[in-house]
Amino acid sequence: MAGTYVLIAEIATSAILTLVVALVVGHYRNRHEVIDLLARRLPRNPRALRRYTDQRYAPVASEVGPGLALGRDVVSGQVIRQSWEDVTAVIAGARTGKTTSQVAPAILAAPGAVYTCSNKRDVVDLTAAARGKNADVWIFDPQGIADGHPTWWWNPLDMAGDLAGARTLAGLFAAASRPPGAQRDAYFDPEGEELLAILLLAARLTTQPLTAVYRWLATGRNEGTVEALIEQGHELAAEALADVMKQPEKQRAGVFGTARKNVSFLADPNLGTWITDGHDNRPRFDADAFAASTDTLYSLSKEGPGSAGPLTAALTAAVVLAAERLAASSPRGRLAIPMVCPLDEVANVCRWRELPDLYSHYGSRGIILLSFLQSWSQGVDVWGEQGMRKLWGAANIRLYGGGSNEEGFLRDISAVCGEMDTRQLTTSYNGGRMGQSRSYATRREPIFDVATLAALPRGRALLMASGIDPVLIRTESVLDGRFGPSVRESLATRIPSLNQSPTPVQEGT
Numbered sequence: 001m002a003g004t005y006v007l008i009a010e011i012a013t014s015a016i017l018t019l020v021v022a023l024v025v026g027h028y029r030n031r032h033e034v035i036d037l038l039a040r041r042l043p044r045n046p047r048a049l050r051r052y053t054d055q056r057y058a059p060v061a062s063e064v065g066p067g068l069a070l071g072r073d074v075v076s077g078q079v080i081r082q083s084w085e086d087v088t089a090v091i092a093g094a095r096t097g098k099t100t101s102q103v104a105p106a107i108l109a110a111p112g113a114v115y116t117c118s119n120k121r122d123v124v125d126l127t128a129a130a131r132g133k134n135a136d137v138w139i140f141d142p143q144g145i146a147d148g149h150p151t152w153w154w155n156p157l158d159m160a161g162d163l164a165g166a167r168t169l170a171g172l173f174a175a176a177s178r179p180p181g182a183q184r185d186a187y188f189d190p191e192g193e194e195l196l197a198i199l200l201l202a203a204r205l206t207t208q209p210l211t212a213v214y215r216w217l218a219t220g221r222n223e224g225t226v227e228a229l230i231e232q233g234h235e236l237a238a239e240a241l242a243d244v245m246k247q248p249e250k251q252r253a254g255v256f257g258t259a260r261k262n263v264s265f266l267a268d269p270n271l272g273t274w275i276t277d278g279h280d281n282r283p284r285f286d287a288d289a290f291a292a293s294t295d296t297l298y299s300l301s302k303e304g305p306g307s308a309g310p311l312t313a314a315l316t317a318a319v320v321l322a323a324e325r326l327a328a329s330s331p332r333g334r335l336a337i338p339m340v341c342p343l344d345e346v347a348n349v350c351r352w353r354e355l356p357d358l359y360s361h362y363g364s365r366g367i368i369l370l371s372f373l374q375s376w377s378q379g380v381d382v383w384g385e386q387g388m389r390k391l392w393g394a395a396n397i398r399l400y401g402g403g404s405n406e407e408g409f410l411r412d413i414s415a416v417c418g419e420m421d422t423r424q425l426t427t428s429y430n431g432g433r434m435g436q437s438r439s440y441a442t443r444r445e446p447i448f449d450v451a452t453l454a455a456l457p458r459g460r461a462l463l464m465a466s467g468i469d470p471v472l473i474r475t476e477s478v479l480d481g482r483f484g485p486s487v488r489e490s491l492a493t494r495i496p497s498l499n500q501s502p503t504p505v506q507e508g509t
């Protein structure tokens with residue numbers, strides 16, 4: 001008898017499980033099916049679309065092979081690729097597949113150097129071992145996100161060889177140190193940034209480490225710097241520094257305090273090791289050599305107190321500006337082998353004020369920037385509304401991958417997708433058995449309304465690219481695509497020490 005009850009209970013459990021699975025599968029299939037049907041209503045210009053589906057029509061024919069794949073057109077099934085002169089901006093919410101369907105495939109498909117940044121280690125796990133097979137892998141990990149050790153070092157002051165470079169570096173530190181959405185003080189912020197720039201230049205000219213700048217700012221003393229600046233021909237910078245030193249105490253303390261806040265991350269000794277020569281034979285990272293290589297650099301930092309964000313932002317700028325220099329001295333002003341730069345979690349990891357301005361011309365130089373943001377407002381926090389519009393507008397590939405609930409942004413995308421005619425049935429009753437009448441009315445409605453876009457299922461993204469109507473694409477996890485085997489191999493491999501060959505993970509470790 002007891003056995004019969006157990007059997008009945010088992011049958012009931014398995015029936016319930018089957019029902020749940022069927023409901024879940026049905027739910028997801030339905031969401032994909034509905035969205036795919038709507039995609040067929042989008043306007044299409046097949047001739048224009050060829051630029052993204054057929055290498056022969058891509059604007060840059062390159063010896064390095066077809067451009068990066070973004071996904072498959074849901075309607076035709078064709079692979080959509082960005083060319084080697086397209087730059088990309090992606091907005092997709094948390095857990096929508098940014099890293100596995102876009103960042104990792106781009107890294108693995110890159111023909112030359114790759115620079116990528118993130119606040120998580122997943123991208124390293126997915127791709128580092130595969131990329132490390134034929135070239136060096138550099139992992140900049142001052143916060144230990146991927147358990148990286150400083151087996152190499154980089155001097156951010158490499159960028160500060162002249163006042164313009166020092167100002168760029170000071171601006172990067174200032175922008176990355178400011179909390180999202182914080183207001184700039186009209187006097188102290190620019191003054192503090194200029195003071196920092198002058199001290200960065202002085203440190204570079206006197207071959208001192210970056211940490212010396214923190215010490216100068218913390219103590220308010222910088223003996224010898226004015227003289228050093230004059231000696232090296234920077235009289236105006238020396239004068240400006242001397243003027244700050246002569247300011248009334250309260251004002252001077254305010255300017256110094258602002259400048260110090262922008263480099264407060266330097267107080268952390270763990271960070272210092274990554275950017276200081278320990279005279280211990282560790283290799284020194286050279287951004288110019290990297291730009292000409294086929295190496296991969298992962299730059300990791302996470303937001304919050306003690307963030308290495310200012311350093312990852314500066315490293316991004318150092319690498320991209322080195323690539324720009326190399327492009328400028330290359331035939332036709334572009335890199336012979338494009339450099340691929342997927343900037344994952346860019347608003348958290350790389351708060352670089354000038355990024356929107358760079359977008360417009362980096363594509364033509366073969367520097368393939370792909371910026372990934374979780375939401376429109378995340379970008380506004382870093383670059384302001386105008387800057388974010390500039391970045392979004394200058395990217396000739398714009399991708400929305402779902403997961404947004406920002407109505408204004410979704411309404412803009414909905415408008416770009418256009419409208420369709422829908423037939424509405426109206427039934428009215430006016431009493432009696434024959435008193436029912438039906439009529440149809442045609443109404444114009446958005447093809448993708450705000451609610452549909454907000455609920456875009458994982459595995460789908462809306463592509464808005466230059467010269468074509470919006471296209472719904474099917475994205476693919478890197479594990480399911482052609483890189484699947486090498487990704488699985490990467491996942492089973494640990495890079496023990498940076499810039500060294502990967503080794504297989506030992507059982508039980």
Ligand SMILES: Nc1ncnc2c1ncn2[C@@H]1O[C@H](COP(=O)(O)OP(=O)(O)OP(=O)(O)O)[C@@H](O)[C@H]1O
Pocket residue numbers: 092093094095096097098099100101120122458459460475476477478
């Ligand atoms: N194209 C896809 N189709 C279906 N599932 C996917 C696809 N791409 C990724 N996934 C799955 O979605 C989950 C989230 O992926 P991923 O980590 O890449 O998202 P993310 O947007 O980078 O997340 P986060 O915001 O946390 O960084 C993972 O479990 C991944 O396997």
Ligand SMILES: [Mg+2]
Pocket residue numbers: 098099100120344
């Ligand atoms: Mg991610």
